[in-house]
Amino acid sequence: MKGRIEGGETSKAGLKGHGANRGLAILDLVFRVVAGLSTLASSIAMGTTNETLPFFTQFIRFRAEYSDLPTFTFFVIANAIVTGYLVLSLALSIVHIIRSGAKGTRIFLVILDTAALGLLTAAASAAAAIVYLAHKGNTSANWFAICQQFNSFCQRTSGSLIGSFVAIVLFILLILMSGVAISRR
Amino acid sequence: MKGRIEGGETSKAGLKGHGANRGLAILDLVFRVVAGLSTLASSIAMGTTNETLPFFTQFIRFRAEYSDLPTFTFFVIANAIVTGYLVLSLALSIVHIIRSGAKGTRIFLVILDTAALGLLTAAASAAAAIVYLAHKGNTSANWFAICQQFNSFCQRTSGSLIGSFVAIVLFILLILMSGVAISRR
Numbered sequence: 001m002k003g004r005i006e007g008g009e010t011s012k013a014g015l016k017g018h019g020a021n022r023g024l025a026i027l028d029l030v031f032r033v034v035a036g037l038s039t040l041a042s043s044i045a046m047g048t049t050n051e052t053l054p055f056f057t058q059f060i061r062f063r064a065e066y067s068d069l070p071t072f073t074f075f076v077i078a079n080a081i082v083t084g085y086l087v088l089s090l091a092l093s094i095v096h097i098i099r100s101g102a103k104g105t106r107i108f109l110v111i112l113d114t115a116a117l118g119l120l121t122a123a124a125s126a127a128a129a130i131v132y133l134a135h136k137g138n139t140s141a142n143w144f145a146i147c148q149q150f151n152s153f154c155q156r157t158s159g160s161l162i163g164s165f166v167a168i169v170l171f172i173l174l175i176l177m178s179g180v181a182i183s184r185r
Numbered sequence: 186m187k188g189r190i191e192g193g194e195t196s197k198a199g200l201k202g203h204g205a206n207r208g209l210a211i212l213d214l215v216f217r218v219v220a221g222l223s224t225l226a227s228s229i230a231m232g233t234t235n236e237t238l239p240f241f242t243q244f245i246r247f248r249a250e251y252s253d254l255p256t257f258t259f260f261v262i263a264n265a266i267v268t269g270y271l272v273l274s275l276a277l278s279i280v281h282i283i284r285s286g287a288k289g290t291r292i293f294l295v296i297l298d299t300a301a302l303g304l305l306t307a308a309a310s311a312a313a314a315i316v317y318l319a320h321k322g323n324t325s326a327n328w329f330a331i332c333q334q335f336n337s338f339c340q341r342t343s344g345s346l347i348g349s350f351v352a353i354v355l356f357i358l359l360i361l362m363s364g365v366a367i368s369r370r
Binding site for chain 2: 064068069070071103107110111114117118121122123124125126127128129130132133134138140141142143144146168172175176179182183
């Protein structure tokens with residue numbers, strides 16, 4: 001008896017939910033495009049950063065690049081991977097607009113989205129920790145605030161974090177939206 | 186017609202799925218206890234770390250604490266918050282063992298689990314970036330490897346990361362298991 005009632009609910013909810021699910025699927029596509037552009041911009045902004053100071057000594061070359069700090073290299077690679085994943089996931093996202101009842105592929109995307117979110121959060125927060133150190137330095141550890149010398153380098157690296165954090169927020173919304181779409185069927 | 190077939194599937198899967206869902210709910214409880222102990226251990230290990238070197242000068246006191254580095258403070262706070270959340274979530278986890286068909290509370294827990302995973306990933310990877318810097322230093326930025334002096338401080342902080350990363354893996358498994366339990370109903 002319980003099974004039959006649930007069945008009736010499913011068919012009714014199926015008719016009502018299809019339109020709403022299509023709306024969610026279109027929003028999903030838009031969010032993926034925006035998130036992809038954000039991570040691409042982050043990756044390029046960080047990857048092309050370098051600054052050479054207009055003075056030098058015999059021993060030290062005052063030049064700063066993203067690859068001087070391994071954390072920034074990780075940041076660029078992670079953003080590039082997530083951008084690539086987002087471009088590939090657009091195909092499935094378009095399939096979800098056409099077939100708004102699909103469930104298996106949605107669960108597949110939620111799992112990959114969660115993995116991408118984890119990778120991006122790790123990269124962005126590690127880079128943020130280093131950027132904070134570059135801005136403020138640390139007197140206890142005798143780490144100097146290199147931003148006092150490398151001003152434009154610091155502004156560029158700080159700015160490139162924004163794209164990643166925008167993408168993180170979008171990923172959280174994407175996962176919640178997929179959850180709603182899956183549980184509605 | 187489609188609705189009626191789905192209804193039949195639901196009632197059959199409901200009878201079969203209840204036992205499996207109870208198994209998943211018990212595993213959920215165990216994972217939450219282990220994850221809570223891991224984050225608690227991380228928090229305490231990092232929070233009680235300090236080392237005073239057996240020599241000092243007039244100007245510099247060679248003492249290292251976790252609170253010297255803001256990232257480590259964030260790490261301790263984030264781990265404490267996640268521990269508190271895990272303790273509170275045990276109540277709902279026990280409810281899921283008894284009422285293995287619950288759906289709304291499971292979705293509620295998945296959302297909070299994802300938030301906790303994000304917080305923990307951010308804290309652990311930021312702390313890992315700083316620990317890496319403390320071990321290796323950075324010649325480009327003139328940041329010295331403080332681990333050469335503060336040996337036991339560094340070992341303790343590095344070790345305390347393990348608990349957080351164990352908890353991150355457990356959270357990912359928890360979210361996947363909840364996803365399976367929700368989609369099975």
